[in-house]
Amino acid sequence: MSTTKKRRELLIFEMEKLGNQGINCQGCLGTCCTSLANSMQISPIEAFDMLYFLKSEGRLTGDLKKKLNDCVEKYRLNYEISTTRGLPLRRSYTCPFFEPGPKGCTIDKYSKPYGCLGFNPQEKNATGGASCFSKKEILQKRVEEFELLELELIKEYKIDWAKKSIPLALLNLWHLV
Numbered sequence: 001m002s003t004t005k006k007r008r009e010l011l012i013f014e015m016e017k018l019g020n021q022g023i024n025c026q027g028c029l030g031t032c033c034t035s036l037a038n039s040m041q042i043s044p045i046e047a048f049d050m051l052y053f054l055k056s057e058g059r060l061t062g063d064l065k066k067k068l069n070d071c072v073e074k075y076r077l078n079y080e081i082s083t084t085r086g087l088p089l090r091r092s093y094t095c096p097f098f099e100p101g102p103k104g105c106t107i108d109k110y111s112k113p114y115g116c117l118g119f120n121p122q123e124k125n126a127t128g129g130a131s132c133f134s135k136k137e138i139l140q141k142r143v144e145e146f147e148l149l150e151l152e153l154i155k156e157y158k159i160d161w162a163k164k165s166i167p168l169a170l171l172n173l174w175h176l177v
């Protein structure tokens with residue numbers, strides 16, 4: 001099994017378990033991918049996974065780069081503001097990989113950010129996100145299993161950031177893929 005699949009195995013298992021109970025996102029407009037509720041931040045290794053997936057699909061184009069830059073500009077994702085607790089403010093944005101309608105997310109499940117896979121509805125006919133949440137223990141278990149591998153990669157590439165919004169993270173590592 002490839003490492004991208006292995007690192008997502010737990011999350012996909014949980015998502016499919018819910019799906020087998022008839023709990024899925026099919027009736028929702030995709031609220032958690034839009035600026036209504038999305039402030040997803042990803043690590044460098046998640047950004048590499050997305051970039052390699054996009055490359056394999058021939059989607060690393062000038063148009064995509066422009067779309068990512070437009071998203072950064074529109075939602076001011078490159079302006080860092082600290083909260084009163086000293087943590088960087090997570091800005092909301094509509095994900096550039098979200099297509100309204102039946103398609104929804106255009107990233108394969110084996111390359112999708114962990115946080116996106118982990119955020120799921122918990123009841124049937126969910127819509128709008130009211131009944132959706134991440135099971136922290138599953139995300140934490142994944143971190144414990146793969147943290148060392150991910151830290152090694154960050155060190156190898158001399159990357160000096162831990163997490164960024166999806167468009168900023170991809171633009172930052174684009175030249176390495």
Ligand code: SF4
Pocket residue numbers: 032033038040095096097098099104105106107112113116
């Ligand atoms: S990567 Fe996919 S699931 Fe995650 S925020 Fe973007 S469109 Fe939504």
Ligand code: SF4
Pocket residue numbers: 024025028029030031032033119120121126127128129130132
């Ligand atoms: S996780 Fe919730 S908010 Fe996101 S698309 Fe599914 S049902 Fe909608």
